[in-house]
Amino acid sequence: MIELDAAADAAIHILYIDDDEALGVLTRKNMQRRGYELHLAKDGAAGLARLAEGGIDAIVLDHFLEGETGLDLLPCIVSGADHPPVIYATGSGDAGVAVAALKAGADDYVMKGVSSDYFDLLAAALAQGLERARFRRDTLRAQAVIRHERDRAELLLSEVNHRIANSLGLVAALIRMQASVTKDQVTIDALQETQIRINAIASVHRRLYTSHEVGTVRVKEYLESLLAELEASMRDEQRPHSVKVECDDVILSTDKVITLGLIISELVTNAYKYAYPAGQTGEIRVVVDQTGQGGLRVHVEDDGVGFDRTAPAKGTGLGTKILTAMASSLKSSILYAPDRQGTRAMLNFSID
Template identity: 30%
Template structure:
């Protein structure tokens, strides 16, 4: 197997090297022809060189396209439009979207001047693609619909199919409008089926399947993906087969059919290795690791986690590396390997910080590019006006009267330019003042938020400190591992609150149901409840609680559930813990009961000297609530407290 993989790898590199050498030889030959070429021949050569270098050196392709434009200075024809379009495409590849938009709009001006409708449609389509990359989805949709109208007018079926597919993706994936997304996807499928374009058809089928997944229509999603695989195998499209298999694997994982998921993922990996499509190996390895972990095969899971890390390090792609470190951190945590878990979370944070820095640098470059292009446009406008004035002066200098008229016109233009420049400066100053005001307000808001974060961290550290003291005081009869586990449970209950806050747009409150779901998931894993035949059920109303209520509430639930797991079910008996929470006007009623042995006869909660009971009663007082504890016949706790701060 290893020899086969080595052979395939060497074969791939050999093919790539041959392609590169061939392409380089072609470009060298074209560059030699430039030396003796006429102006018209040079324009054609610059077009070919821009296309050739696009595949091997983008900056050189840009340089040749700009040289072609320089030769066509002052002339607007299809060649001019070609160079503008090519520059837009190249700058999009460099993620410099502001520059890409500038050149696409220049190409649009040329097409409009030449009354070239198909060219106008292609400009609209490319401008739409750029707006998608920039996150301006409404503007992207507007340009795509304009392009579609032109393609339909000229009966260009292939162009119509492509733009209809784009619009479907825009509606479904970006604007979250699945109804319109499916409408356009189906239309694209009809066109591709009619024209026999199976290559385009399979891409659309995978997109439609992903839409069905988002709609939770798993039956249709599976059927569509299998249809896409059948067609892709006929036309030999390994990339689409890999994508479809990855989707089928994810669906099987959601359905907890891990053996089926494993089969799909292994097949996808095999096709990747055979075809050389290694662009997203990391995700495939992570999926396999997740599946093997679900199947309790930790040895295999570890192998694929390591392969995912190797692939991510080899690709040097920070998003993939960040994803792998996060997965390894969580895996190590689940395996109780806290040292490794800590190492991986540090590496994850480092990768995430690097990504943040790169994104900020990219945004700054785009702002600088926008500023440079605006200056360039102004300079071009100024030079154009200056040239017009000189032409007028040369044509009319034969008579004094014409010279006087030209002088008056020049003076008028200058005055108007000064006037409009003054108006524009005023408008710019006003916009700048508004932006400064927004920035100032944002800084104030962030300072307040930072103080609030410090305040919350201080409070929670004080709570942790108090819990440690109490645990020390009451934990003499327990082993160190038991004490540490109990402390870990309490800290985890508080940690989940901060995780929910981090993922939430609302920093003032957290949904109780979402919080308890996370907490119970932790208990299931930490105490291995399925092995103990213990189940936890919930019936939680839609209740939002502030930090001052949620921290004590979370610690109360943590303490009660931990007590039930430890003491309620004796002799390995199975059992159930039920949690209910409801609103009664401005009060929250939280009930936790189990089907265990209940409290011993004559038990009085108020006279109990156990740490658990004292914590429950003390925390209930902290949120100004009451607690009723009875045997029913198992233990039943009813905590009632006000939701108002």
């Protein structure tokens, strides 16, 4: 079947490097009947020169050459990215020669001879070597196509994230403009909180289109940027507080990062509004660390007046509903540490 396959196609060009010219001629005649066209080279220099001309599908390389061995030539032959398969032909009974040839890049080896067995083995080795080379080329082409499509998809996704971030930024700007012309303080506060929530989502998409990561975000960089923006928007003479972030180097999926950003933004906003008396300076700390069991632990805390959970909710109560819903989507809930100065909100959830 191997011979029929070879003969059915156009001639397959084999470079035969051997200083035994008589055996080369005999091999050429025999292999021509099997569909192989041999190009004879009596030494390494002639073989490399013919290889450089191109059009060679496979190489048969003799071990013993005049003044050198096939092992000396192998590195030059296999240095190319898409070099032809090499069948190492040796009359030596030393198995170490065959092993050395295979380690140096030969695809296969055969024991030289003048019997029909030698030509049968050589034809089989060539067919297998050519098939492996064909498979390698097909694999490389497929990988190139996959890389191209992946790069294209990443580019498109980056553009989508860019547009989403810009659109959300425009929405936040419109809300900010609306707040600036509104007289009612309750409405102003509600619009400001909405703007903060939108910024928490937009910040994730900005991270996605400016990084090489697809579908994941580095939490530390995201939170530092997000909370710096939040502090800049919330801090004033009545609330001169600072936000401190301590975060392990953790990577989360986009969905979980957005949820985490909304939760932390909500808790920090509450701390800005209610933790300290007006005009008093205070610190708000955000701590995110790994638990060592595939989980993430989040603390948002302050040293303010504390939080009475039995008291009626301040404001509209929408923030509490958002916190409950977001924590539930992480299959968790927000707990509050009892018996401490100030407030500490705690959340634990799985990274995966």
